[in-house]
Amino acid sequence: MPVQQNKSQFDKVFSSWDILVIAFGAMIGWGWVVQSGDWIEKAGVIGAMLGFLIGGVMIFFIGLTYAELTPAMPECGGEHVFSMRAMGPYGSFICTWAIILGYVSVVCFEACAFPTIISYLWPGFLKGYMYTIAGFKVYASWVAVAVVFAFLITIINLMGAKTAAILQTILTVAIGAAGILLVVASFITGSPSNLDGQVFNGSTNGTIIGNIIRVAAVSPFFFVGFDVIPQAAEEINIPLKKIGKVLLLSIVLAITFYALVIFAVGYVMDAKSIVNSYSASGLVTADAMAKAFHSEAMAKVIIIAGMCGIVTSWNSFMLGGSRAIYSMAESYMIPAAFKKLSPKHKTPTTAIWLIGILSMLAPFFGRQMLVWVSDAGNFGCVLAYFMVAMSFLILRKKEPNMARPYKVSHGMLCGTIAVITSGIMLFLYILPNSGAALAPQEWAIAGGWYVLGIFFIIGCKAVYKDKFGYYAPLNAMINGKPVEGAAPAGKAAASAVWSIEKSLGREEAAADDIPAMSSDFSYFLPVNIHFGAGKVSEVGTLASAYGKKAMIVTGGSSSKKSGLLYKINGLLDQAGMSTEIFDKVTPNPLTTTAMEGAAKAKDDSVEVIVAVGGGSVLDCAKAIAFMAKNDGDISDYIFGRKSSAAALPLVLIPTTCGTGSEANGFAVLTDPATGDKKSLRTPAIVAKDSIVDPDVMKTMPKSVLASVGFDALCHCMEAFTARNAQPVTDALCLYAIPLIAENLVRLYKGDDSDEAWAAITLGATFGGMVINTAGVTLAHGMEHPVSGKVNATHGKGLAALTPVVIESEFSHNRLKFGRIARMLGGFTAEDCAGEVRNLLSDIDLNITLTDLGIKKEDIPWLTENCLKVSAGNIKNTPGSYTKEDISRLYEAAL
Template sequence: MGSKQESEFNKVFSAWDILVIAFGAMIGWGWVVSSGDWIQSGGVFGAMLGFVIGGIMIFFIGLTYAELTPAMPECGGEHVFSYRAMGPTGSFVCTWAIILGYVSVVCFEACAMPTIITYLYPPFLKGYLYTVAGFDVYASWLCVAIITAAVITLINLLGAKTAAVLQTVLTVIIGGAGILLIVASLFSGSPANLAGQEFVGNSGGEAFSNIIKVAMMSPFFFIGFDVIPQAAEEINVPLKKIAKMLLLSIVLAVGFYVLVIFAVGYVMNAQTIAASNSGNGLVTADAMALAFHSSVMAKVLIVGGLCGIITSWNSFLIGGSRAMYSMAKSYMLPPVFGTLSKKYKSPIAALLLIGVLSMLAPFLGRKMLVWVVDAGNFACCLAYCMVAISFVILRKKEPEMKRPYKVKYYKFVGFMAIAMSGMMCVMYMIPGSGATLAPVEWSLILGWAGIGVVFYAVCKYRYKEKFGTLKEIWNAELDGSAQKAAQEEGGEAAAAVSGEKPLVALSFERKAEEIRPELSFNYYLPVHIVFGRGKIAEAGNLACQYGRKALIVTGRSSAKKSGLYDKVNNSLLRAGMETVLFDKAEPNPLTTTAMEGAGLARKQGCDVVVAVGGGSIMDAAKGIAFAAVNEGDIRDYIYGKKSSDSALPLVLIPTTCGTGSEGNGFAVFTNPDNGDKKSLRCPAIVAKASLVDPDCMKTMPKRTLAAVGFDALCHCMEAYTAHNATPFTDALCLYAIPLIADNLPDLVNGRESDEAWEKLSIASTIGGMVIGTAGVTLAHAMEHPVSGLKNVTHGLGLAAITPVTLEVNCRESRYKYGRLARILGGYTAEDCAWKVRTLLKAIGLDVTLADLGIEEKDTDWLADNCIRVSAANLKNNPAALSRDEIAELYRLALRGEDLEIPRAVSL
């Protein structure tokens, strides 16, 4: 994933456009040919009630779309929703299913057009060719179908607005024909016609059963509202209004069907409907003729039905092409389907493919296409179910997501949407349900699934890490409105946007993705790593190559208690060296400690420094080796007042697997005068040899292991996402991160093995190496003031701060943070912070800054110190942050409220 980018589409759809696209897709042709079946199945009032119930069922599904579409107004709709909730695989299944639904309708409508002409003018059929599944195919029938398909495809190729104009004209005609029927029925109809056909059934139970049958069938006539989210990037309407238009389209479609059923039943009695249904089957058209006492009006209504064919066709062509485009942009389909016309901004390849399929479909005959549509309806219901599930998952996983239209009682709505869509899927499987799929239809579904598996496997193999990426589209309303309100009106405005308590008014500006410049970098890391269990015995042989008298730097007690100091000292003595002990190095070493150790080294004539301990010990040793041969205070070199490229040779023996100090030329010190924590950086303090022995790590207390292990993870994650990252450091990071994530929880929780210790030790050293080149970013920049102020263990400070920094940065580098999330067990970039919090809980480090002694009054000092001392790390960070924004992050980490950034902050 990358950072947010501008949409490639033109925003051309108005509120009216999206309303007619959805409404036109839902009313189609079915109301012309099926009204008699509905009435005979449930009665006039029973069928009306059935459609109301079915509409309510669909409305619950529509509510989930209404919330998700404005929250993620990006091309592809279901693709984006399911991706954010379920990751690439779930998104592939959902979008591939909805594409089948769309393509099947487009192909069917290509056959419906000449079929309706046949109804109007039977002599139209000329030039018999062949028969498919009992359906006779004629040359004239094929010509009309192919020509119409070509025209509809061409209209869409000419741009979304052209298609919307066509949709508007035809939908007005359909609506006009329907309204004419409804109004005329009130004058020409009679309550007497309703007698005996209000409900169907000899008992209340039987009537209710028939109502439910109509209700269970009716949702299939409402498929089409979901085209709106497919074209969300092309809509030029306030986001909240998109949701309202989507829901209004469902309400209008339900009302239309219900009123048409009433009009037919009010004009025609049961016997007339039965005769019409067994005759030409165009009961609604016959009702129109009776209402106006003119057979000409029947043809007028049929023309309205013809318009319904085209509106459905047009809508689903828009939806299908956008779904294919969105998959191609995620490299789930060949990228050619993700190209847009430069002039009209229409997805050319996707439209052409669906258009060609709609031209070829008529050759299979109408019966075959009925099977395809049934299979497509099942696929749509499956996609609806996955969207409903995504709705619930995202409410749990991303509660802070800005939702311009937020559904109340989301648990109930989500349950109903999942239940309703799931029930529709099940109906296709239950014999006798009225929607049961035939074997040939199941074979079509399995065939489509098989094609999907092929695309999935081939694209994943061919495009590798690009597969399943999602470019987030910058949206001014989502990214700018809340910020502007917060800036202009303060915390109350921000709270009004998000529903959260007032926060500091912040301005995290979003920018379109910039074109990445040509790769250009340097990589130099002269580190001699000696790795292996039992290698501590070689300490003397290594050190004697660089001097004859060693200053052994260690802590006050741990190395002595564990016996490691004795092992190293004895090894040095066996190699013929003299040794001097400096055991005053402390956690978060002070500059004064480095100066004291340097004085001892000079006094004793030491010519090599050997460190035995964790990161603080190794940093202290580096400072001592540097200060021992350079004049003045080490602080002058840390702050750049002086410079030098000299130090005593260093041999480092880490006893903790976390800081990685053995792999770089950094040494972090705290200035006791002002609490500043800043690093000395110099090639001369890169160790001549680092002896990494996993057995030396095993004496660590579990709490220490958790802290240093998490520090190592942060090194790799920050180096991977830093501005200074290189392909080499990326490769090392991606190798090391899973080693830590997979082994640290086991080691902390007592599930130890030599292999796990080896992997964690390797990863820790790699962490030090990569930050030596790529550097660290926001989490380390913010943590150094914390441990400088309160002498907090570095890894604990990172544990409190890192999740909120991930919430900020994941939106700036979605590709890399998405990859990190997947390594850690998540799916999208937003999962990264969540999975890190999960890891912290697993290793017992789910702490807040308050737990570490930080108070609200400290946050301003911390922010000021961070800006002053860690400017380079902040510059290296994916997101550019102001002083006030950093202070707010400290406050969020202090409270530890799920360690997530409320959307009022608009990070």
């Protein structure tokens, strides 16, 4: 089965300004030109402003969920990704299909709105009557202009995201300038007396409030557009945390813009003037501009600004809609042809052409038909908002430790409010006379859209089978330039360190120090490592050397969703091998799972084990290979009560750059009966072949990358400072530490270059090699009881413990801890823990044991278990540690 391309193919071109104008331009559109009079008539000037403020607050809470989820999952498709991760493929289909309806409907509507505005500017424009649809007369000139502009917008979007962003900037600035002119002029030439009789509309408090709510009920639909930002997340070139802030800023600016325009109109025109204008041209805002400047020509400025608003909405929603279609095609929910990207411009060409052709056809159906389509599309957007808000709550519950570069305070409360507000908006579409209720024609359009979606589900499941719902998280967002704040390797500062250290009386920790040569040592590691991009294609050739029947050991989902499992299965099949799949491995793998897999391997006469996954999968596969050739319980071998040198041959394919399990003879397992987390250690489980392919690492979510990358760094730091360290391991550690530290931060911040992936992957493999010989020390020894007790992610446990442990260790080996500090950007051994904390902050892992669920009352058990399962690690640590010392360190890490 072909493997989905996991690496992001989009160019990272959008700046903060670009995404701000894309979202803001989408939200302001044309409505402020044609509907301000209607809003004021309904609720009064201040009442309409309050209505928009209320609606804006409703949207703001929904925006908060987007602001957190977008930087956490900065991938093309936005809603598609959020709902996929929270609700699975069917929930994602419903959500994304809804937002696509919304985007496509707006694009088609704007294609009709554009020539309509021209008819306002040029009354003689309508020529060549063709026919009437739903009471709307369709003219040839009207259709021709719409088709030409639809074609131009399509071409602009095909030419690249940056080109579209430049157009968006020019037009949005024009709209903003026109709006500012109106507001400033109204303050100069307007009068408070114009507000008389139209501050609020209603004779009683009840009717006043009711009219405000009527405006509030429709106002959220004028804020649709901020959600375009997550659609283009892979193309954004700013720090992740800033994306959420820009998204929220766009909503605040839109609320402010609408409120000021409403006030300006009411301040410069009295109630009678607004009524007369609304019943005549309907362009109350344009007439207000003319009155503010005492010039009829200035009305055309507002109308032209309205035209710009049509194009900005048109442009934004074509961008967002094409990315949503692309993301569904990537998941094989619609035909895969729609994920085609232009080699030159990196735009989803098929998806853009689809929307473009629909927008060229739309004018032939007349404006009224498009009003129905647009209203049905608004319903789709609100349905998507509701599902995103639900996804926010689900992920807060299901994945509390997911990396969230922009994390909303009081998240569960905000998420609940977002669900309620979006739910209210949905209800308004159903409630008659709500001001937003769908007409029968609009329900027919929405229903027909989902009937079409059902056909796609059935058809794509039949064609693509298990690939339907495929999801490979893409981690990149920023491309090209070095990431700000990345830890330096220390060479730039090294020249000054010797004199500083010497003046401090710490000559032993100077920058040029080389660890003392051991008088004797041995190094043995019988693994054949095949390193490089694309090396995974060699798995069939390598595995077939050990037999004809393989068991593929993997986890429950990631290798399936990425398509890697199916590729490997196919390669083994091509090599003439039969396969069995064992996919029950979980994070922090259990001894019982290993025993179950071993029993299956024995029963099926398996000859070779092929493991595909992260460190947990590789460790479990090793234990399966070992117990498939041995009798008894695996715990006896883990605790040294039994020993053996027999195991099935192993071919390991790591998909995370962390544990280094592919390069050593360790397999860390947790006994569910006791909570003991300890490693099986024997040369028998060193892989015959390990395929280390940086390309297969690129599907990792950023939270996983941070965790496993820090684990790899800890392997090298601990092996370097361990009592069992020797020249070969020291040399590998000195090479690997800067590779991991620098590239982990770069990748987490979005660098995504092949060089960075290759560097961190190689560094992680070296980490596995060095701990095979030098071992790990106290931080790992203390972490195993933590993840054994609360099933915490191993790398997160290390993040909570390592700085605290280093603060207690560095004085026992100043030379080596000083060397690590300088590789991380510090100077002396005292700096080491602080530099580690700085790195953890850069990858959003600056956490405590309390964050992982550990309580103070757990410390006695953790301490006793550490002494039980990690006695070797404690002995390997520089310095001397008692039970009381370990207990104190656990408490310090809370």
